[in-house]
Amino acid sequence: MTGNSTDQPLTRAAAARNYPRFLWWGLGQATNGNWMFYVWMFALTAVFLVGANAWAIQVSEGMIVTNMTDHVSWGLYIANFTFMVGVAAGGVMMVIPAYLYHDKKMHDIVIVGELLAIAAIVMCLMFVVADLGRPDRFWHLLPGIGRFNWPMSMLTWDVIVLNGYLLLNLHICGYLMYMRFLGVEPNPKWYVPFVMLSIFWAISIHTVTAFLYCGLGGRPFWNSALLAPRFLTSAFVAGPALILITLVVLRRIVKRPIDQGPSRLLINIVRITTVVNLIMIISEVFTEFYTGGAHTAPAQYLFFGLHGHNQLVPWIWTAMVFNVVAMILFLTPWVMRNSAILVVASLLAFIGAWIEKGMGLIIPGFIPSTLHEIVEYTPSLIEWKVTAGIWAAGFMIYTIAIKMAIAIFSAERPIVRGQ
Amino acid sequence: MTDRREVESSPNNGEGIHLPILGQATRRTAVKGAAVALGLAAFGRAIWPLISIPENVSVDEFLQQHYKELTEEDKRKIFARLEKETKEDYGADVTLSDHRPIPGVKFVYAINLSKCNGNGKCMEACNIENNHHRDTNQSYIRVFEMTKGSMDMANANSTYEHTVPQDDKFYMPVQCQQCDNPPCVTVCPVEATWKEEDGIIVVDYNWCIGCRYCEAACPYHARRFNWETPVIPEEEINPNQDYLSNRIRPQGVVEKCHYCLHRTREGRMPACLEACPTGARVFGNINDPESDINWILNNKRVFVLKEELGTRPNFFYFFDS
Secondary structure (H helix, E strand, O other): OOOOOOOOOOOHHHHHHHHHHHHHHHHHHHOOOOHHHHHHHHHHHHHHHHHHHHHHHHHHHOHHHOOOOOOOOOOHHHHHHHHHHHHHHHOHHHHHHHHHOOOHHHHHHOHHHHHHHHHHHHHHHHHHHHHOOOHHHHHHHOOOOOOOOOOOOHHHHHHHHHHHHHHHHHHHHHHHHHHHHHOOOOOHHHOHHHHHHHHHHHHHHHHHHHHHHHOOOOOOOOOOOOHHHHHHHHHHHHHHHHHHHHHHHHHHHOOOOOOOHHHHHHHHHHHHHHHHHHHHHHHHHHHHHHHOOHHHHHHHHHHOOEOOEOOOHHHHHHHHHHHHHHHHHHHOOHHHHOHHHHHHHHHHHHHHHHHHHOHHHHHHHOOOOOOOOOOOOOOOHHHHHHHHHHHHHHHHHHHHHHHHHHHHHOOOOOOOOOO | OHHHHHHHHHHHOOOOOOHHHHHHHHHHHHHHHHHHHHHHHHHHHHOHHHHHHHHHOOHHHHHOOOHHHOOHHHHHHHHHHHHHHHHHHHOOOOEEEOOOOOOOOOEEEEEEOOOOOOOOHHHHHHHHHOOOOOOOOOOOOEEEEEEOOOOOHHHOEOOOOOOOOOOOEEEEEEOOOOOOOOHHHHHOOOOOEEEOOOOOEEEOOOOOOOOOHHHHHOOOOOEEEOOOOOOOOHHHOOOEEEOOOOOOOOOOOEEEOOOOHHHHOOOOOOHHHHHOOOOOEEEEEOOOOOOHHHHHHHHOOOEOOOHHHOOOOOEEEEOOO
C-alpha cells in the first residue's frame, strides 16, 4: 500500500473497491448543508410524496382520474416530457464550448450542464411512465425480453436515445468525479470520446422526440418539417436559461468565486437562440394563417380560439409575452451586470418555453380532433400533483448531484488515496 | 458509518485533531439516518394504492407472452383464466374463441351515403355486441351529420340530438378504415397491434402498454382507450367472445373496430350492418367476384376518407347517382 502515490494508476480491483466508498462519501457530503438546504429538501420531499401518492391512485383507479379523453389523448405528462427533453439537450451548450472550443473556464464548470441533463432525463422517463395506462407491462418495451418495434416506431428510438444519453452522462460525470475523489488525473481516453458522442447524442434526443410528432400525417399542427429545428432552438433557450440561474445560485452558495466567463458565453448563446426561436415561430404562424383552410384550425384554436373554445389562448399569449420580454432583456447589456435581471430574464425564457413546447405544442395537436371535433382539455388535480411530484424529484436529483460535485471539486486534496 | 470515519480521517492519519468533528459527523449521520427512515416510510405509505396491481394482475397475466408467441396450449390456459376472471368480476358465463383469418379472404366495407339517415342504430349495436362500457355509450363508430354541399368535416357534427334525417344534411358513419398502410401499427412501440391476412387490424389487449401513440397517429379517430374498467350488467354481456375482438377489455389499454371478426370469420355479417335499418352498409370479401362488395366497388364511384394521407383504407363511401 505504501508505494501507491497519486500519479500512479490504480489497480482495477482497487478502483472497483473504492467506487461504492466514493458514492457513499459523496452522498454523505451532498446531504450536509445549512438550514436553508434542509428546508429546500424537506419541501421537495413533501411535494414528491404528494406526487407519488397521486400516481399510485392513478394506477389503481385508472387513467379516468386524469382529464384526458379519446379526443385529447395526451396531456400534461407528455407536454412536460417534451419540454424536459429540451432541457436535457440544452446542457450541451456548455459541453460544446468546453470541449470543441477548449474554453478552459467553461471546462471547469461544464459538469453543471451534464448533471442537469441527468436530472432532466430521469424526469423524462418518469413522465413517460406516468402517462402509461399499464405501467405493470413496462417490460414489454425492453429489447430482447419484450417486443421492441424498432426501427419502425419512433417511440422505440426515443427509448434508445434517452436511456443512452442518461448512461453517457452518468458515465462522464461519474468518471470525472471519481478520479478527482481518488486524486488521479482523468485519462482523456476514458471520457473525451464519450463527451464527443454526447454532443451528437444531445442533438439526437430532441430531434427524435420531434420526429415522434412530426411524422404523424393525420395531425397537421405537428406535421411540419420545422418542428425538429424549433425544438432544438427552444431547447437551447430553456437549457442555458436554467443553467444561468443555477450559476447565480451557486455563486451565493460556494465560497470560492466562480468565473463570469461561462455565464457571459451562455448569455451570448441565449441572445442568438431566442431570436432564432422567435423567427421560427413567426415563420410557422405566417404559413398557417396566410394559407388558411382546415390546416389552420389548430393554430387558430391555440392563438385566437375556435368556435368559442379558447382555453389555451391566455396560456400561449403569456408565453409569447414572456418570450419577447426575455429576448429584449437578454439583448440589453444589463443581463451581464445585474444578476437579478439575469435571473428574471432566464425565468421568463424558461417558463415561456415550458408553455410553448409543453401544453402549447401537445394540446393543439388534438384540437380539433382528426375528425374536426372540438373537445377541450384542462389537466385534473391528480395530473398536476403527479407533475409537481416529478419536478420535485428532478430538483432533488439536481441539488444532490451538484452538491456532490461541489464537495469533490472543492476538496483541497484527494479524499482517498489508492489503497 | 465506519466507512465514513475511515474515509474522512484517512488524509489526516495520526494527527488526531479531527475527533470532535467526527463526533459531530456521527450525530449528523444519525439524524440523517432517521430522516431517511422516515422518508422511506412516508414513501411506502404514499404509494400504497399500488397494491391494486398484484391484487388485479395475476403472476400468469404479468408473465403472459405476446399473442403471436402463444402455443395452442398457452392459449387454452389463458382463455380458461380469462373466462374465470369474467365470471368472478362480472358474474357472466362466457366462451372465448380464437377465430383465425380464412385463407384467401380480404374483408372490405362500404357505406351508401345516400341511404344512411343518421339513426345511429349501428352505434347501439356496436356497443352491445362488443361489450363496451355502458355509462359512456362507447362504440367504435361515430356518425357525423354533414352539411350538404361540403365534404369538410369542420362543418360536421357528431353530437346532434334531433330527429333525422334533416333536409339539408347527409350522414356519414366513420369507424376503423382497416388501412393497408396503417399509421397506428407503424407507431406502436411494442407490436401490440398488427394487420392480419384478411385485412383486419387487431390489438392484443394483454400486451398493449397503454401509451396511446396509436391514438395520436390514427387520422380517423378510430381508436379508443379504456380510461376505466368497463361496467356492463351481467345479463347484457355478449358471451360469444374472441380473444382479439370483443372480449371485455382490461383498464388502461387501447381497442378498436375489428370488423366483428368473431362473426365475420364465421361467415356472418358485422353487428353494425345487421342493425342498420336503411341497408346503407355493404360488407364482404373483395376476393370473391360474386360478392356484393365487389359489385359496389366495380359499379359505383366510390371514394375513401383522407386519400391524400396514403393510408389506403379498406373502407369505402359512395352515393347513389
